[in-house]
Amino acid sequence: MSSTDLWYATRASGLMALILLTLTMVLGMTTTTRARARNWPGFAQQEMHRRISMIAVVFLGIHVVTSVLDTFVNISWAAVVIPFTSSYGTFWVGVGAIALDLMIAVFVTSLLRARMRPGTWRAVHWLAYLCWPVALAHTFGMGTDSREGWVIVLGIVCVASVAAALAWRLREVSRQTSARTAHAAVAGVPPKHLALTGQGRRGSRRA
Amino acid sequence: MHSVSEASAQTTGRYRLLGHPTDLAGHVATLGPAPLPSGNARGWHEAFVSVLEASGLAGRGGAGFPSAIKLAVAHAAGKGGTIVVNAMEGEPASDKDKLLLIRSPHLVLDGAQLLAAATSARRVMVCVPEGREQVAAAVSLAMAERAAAGCAPVEEVLVRPPDRFVAGEESALARWIESGQSLPSFRPDKGTPLRIGRKGALVHNAETLAHVAMIARTGPDAFRAHGLVEDPGTSLVTISGAVEHPGVVEIDRGTPLIDIANRATPTGVPQALLVGGYGGSWVDPVHFTTPYASLSLRAIGATAGVGIVIVLGPDACGLMESARIAHYMAGQSAGQCGPCVYGLPAIADDMTRLARGHVDAGLMARLERRLREVHGRGACRHPDGAVNLVRSALSVFAADVATHAHGTPCGWGSRTSQLRFPPAWRAA
Amino acid sequence: MMRILIDPVACDAYGYCAELLPEAITLDEWGYPIVDGKPLPRELVDTARRAARDCPRRAITLRERKGGR
Numbered sequence: 001m002s003s004t005d006l007w008y009a010t011r012a013s014g015l016m017a018l019i020l021l022t023l024t025m026v027l028g029m030t031t032t033t034r035a036r037a038r039n040w041p042g043f044a045q046q047e048m049h050r051r052i053s054m055i056a057v058v059f060l061g062i063h064v065v066t067s068v069l070d071t072f073v074n075i076s077w078a079a080v081v082i083p084f085t086s087s088y089g090t091f092w093v094g095v096g097a098i099a100l101d102l103m104i105a106v107f108v109t110s111l112l113r114a115r116m117r118p119g120t121w122r123a124v125h126w127l128a129y130l131c132w133p134v135a136l137a138h139t140f141g142m143g144t145d146s147r148e149g150w151v152i153v154l155g156i157v158c159v160a161s162v163a164a165a166l167a168w169r170l171r172e173v174s175r176q177t178s179a180r181t182a183h184a185a186v187a188g189v190p191p192k193h194l195a196l197t198g199q200g201r202r203g204s205r206r207a
Numbered sequence: 208m209h210s211v212s213e214a215s216a217q218t219t220g221r222y223r224l225l226g227h228p229t230d231l232a233g234h235v236a237t238l239g240p241a242p243l244p245s246g247n248a249r250g251w252h253e254a255f256v257s258v259l260e261a262s263g264l265a266g267r268g269g270a271g272f273p274s275a276i277k278l279a280v281a282h283a284a285g286k287g288g289t290i291v292v293n294a295m296e297g298e299p300a301s302d303k304d305k306l307l308l309i310r311s312p313h314l315v316l317d318g319a320q321l322l323a324a325a326t327s328a329r330r331v332m333v334c335v336p337e338g339r340e341q342v343a344a345a346v347s348l349a350m351a352e353r354a355a356a357g358c359a360p361v362e363e364v365l366v367r368p369p370d371r372f373v374a375g376e377e378s379a380l381a382r383w384i385e386s387g388q389s390l391p392s393f394r395p396d397k398g399t400p401l402r403i404g405r406k407g408a409l410v411h412n413a414e415t416l417a418h419v420a421m422i423a424r425t426g427p428d429a430f431r432a433h434g435l436v437e438d439p440g441t442s443l444v445t446i447s448g449a450v451e452h453p454g455v456v457e458i459d460r461g462t463p464l465i466d467i468a469n470r471a472t473p474t475g476v477p478q479a480l481l482v483g484g485y486g487g488s489w490v491d492p493v494h495f496t497t498p499y500a501s502l503s504l505r506a507i508g509a510t511a512g513v514g515i516v517i518v519l520g521p522d523a524c525g526l527m528e529s530a531r532i533a534h535y536m537a538g539q540s541a542g543q544c545g546p547c548v549y550g551l552p553a554i555a556d557d558m559t560r561l562a563r564g565h566v567d568a569g570l571m572a573r574l575e576r577r578l579r580e581v582h583g584r585g586a587c588r589h590p591d592g593a594v595n596l597v598r599s600a601l602s603v604f605a606a607d608v609a610t611h612a613h614g615t616p617c618g619w620g621s622r623t624s625q626l627r628f629p630p631a632w633r634a635a
Numbered sequence: 636m637m638r639i640l641i642d643p644v645a646c647d648a649y650g651y652c653a654e655l656l657p658e659a660i661t662l663d664e665w666g667y668p669i670v671d672g673k674p675l676p677r678e679l680v681d682t683a684r685r686a687a688r689d690c691p692r693r694a695i696t697l698r699e700r701k702g703g704r
Contacts, residue, residue: 043651586643
């Protein structure tokens with residue numbers, strides 16, 4: 001492959017990875033508990049989240065490998081995982097390395113999910129919230145295609161999707177917290193009309 | 208605190224838990240020292256276990272589990288464990304454990320020491336809820352007497368868990384001791400011992416331990432001289448409700464329910480009896496002569512539960528009282544399991560509508576479905592108790608259900624409740 | 636005979652198990668699973684294993700129960 005081919009592959013696979021990661025994020029954030037949308041196939045959604053994340057990882061792999069193999073610029077294997085050690089594009093490749101490290105952590109812990117404590121798994125999985133914006137920053141910071149109109153539109157769509165999913169998620173969380181608190185409050189306090197302490201009128205037997 | 212009366216002197220025979228001297232010197236002078244092992248540990252252990260088995264003692268904390276089996280399970284958990292004295296007494300209508308610890312603390316502590324010897328435990332922890340200062344003071348005093356006199360081979364400690372209904376559930380108590388969180392555990396495998404950390408824990412109701420201490424002194428026959436073959440011995444029962452002399456009595460197992468209620472002089476002809484507390488069951492007048500014993504009560508669809516008998520007077524609404532209980536039980540959920548957190552308030556809500564005569568077409572079917580679906584789906588037995596209470600109400604007060612369901616409630620519901628609820632709950 | 640056991644403390648009503656095994660698990664009105672008491676038919680065991688593995692709260696275990704009830 002020529003350097004130019006590798007370069008195109010790096011750029012294309014990078015954008016694909018961003019799109020797929022965005023989709024993964026949205027699918028992951030819009031899961032609900034308590035079967036709120038009763039006929040919604042939540043398990044299928046979780047499966048989609050998993051499978052799309054795997055495809056994203058494949059594209060990410062192509063992106064990383066082609067960028068190292070491309071001899072036109074010097075990015076070593078080490079620079080891919082150790083941030084800010086690349087001689088080419090030190091800062092933005094470094095940002096990409098951070099995103100990759102976070103991605104690896106999330107991915108590996110998910111593969112080993114059954115073998116770790118749920119709290120640990122969840123804490124690491126939440127690094128995805130950090131990984132995605134860092135990946136987005138790397139995409140536009142590298143600058144290669146980020147002045148193209150369609151790439152800018154793509155970026156806006158990705159940001160809007162994640163923002164919308166996040167807003168939805170926060171609303172769900174607060175809705176469920178207040179539902180539980182409301183239940184507890186109602187259950188813990190005797191309704192006034194139960195007249196525990198004789199506040200009600202003393203009735204006589206009605207016919 | 209609700210007033211408690213002295214145990215009646217009518218208890219037959221030599222075997223009784225109440226009425227002995229409270230102080231250590233008097234206790235030892237009257238009953239003798241606790242028969243703890245002094246030499247041959249193995250021989251003592253075998254003798255103790257066989258005495259306990261022969262007595263047929265079952266737990267007095269509500270579950271009625273055979274104490275000898277519980278001991279064997281705890282013994283298998285190894286040495287260095289904890290004997291937990293459960294004096295949490297979460298049922299608002301129960302006073303027996305409070306009274307026992309105030310009047311005969313040394314019996315309870317002797318029982319704990321005996322079980323500690325039998326399981327090679329390293330400590331005894333007495334659990335008295337926050338806020339029960341009279342009981343805590345009595346226990347502290349007794350512990351100090353024992354420590355001074357050298358009557359406590361295993362260390363005795365008083366601890367104060369939170370005053371909530373589920374805090375007395377045995378796995379919640381073990382968890383609180385271990386981590387400060389008063390939450391029941393999901394224990395699908397009956398027969399696995401409770402643990403605090405890596406060591407075993409044997410949790411017993413305070414009254415059960417008092418029986419252990421008496422049986423170890425008097426032998427199994429003195430215990431079996433009371434009660435029935437299948438449910439031997441005596442029990443402490445708290446009687447409350449529409450009665451003139453509420454309080455705690457000591458009765459033989461197998462005493463007819465109405466005889467127990469009559470000890471407190473009901474103010475009128477009882478409409479129903481509530482046996483076993485707010486997690487127990489209502490009993491219809493037609494069954495008032497049922498013996499107070501596990502099998503006899505189960506045969507009529509009730510449970511013995513904790514020693515509680517509440518008399519529902521003639522001018523009260525059984526459905527409204529049951530609705531109040533359902534709301535109370537819903538509020539006492541530990542909040543861990545969906546069916547309990549959401550199901551109990553929903554059931555309480557349905558019961559309230561029924562009690563007030565605000566009945567929609569689907570209410571009875573919905574209530575029945577919810578009762579069926581909530582039962583057995585919590586980690587502990589709390590929702591089951593609430594469900595059984597409501598089910599028994601619908602059965603015993605079936606005539607009222609019919610009139611209320613037609614929108615014509617009896618009107619007694621707005622009267623002051625004849626039931627006891629904790630002050631914090633009443634004030635809300 | 637294999638049975639499905641759900642830890643009610645861990646369960647947060649995601650509902651995935653009922654989605655995978657409607658033959659054995661239904662949801663109550665609040666979204667929590669009700670397991671019917673019958674032993675699991677052999678053809679559903681693999682799906683049950685999957686539901687247990689993929690439950691987000693790891694609330695499902697499968698138990699061998701010998702004999703009848």
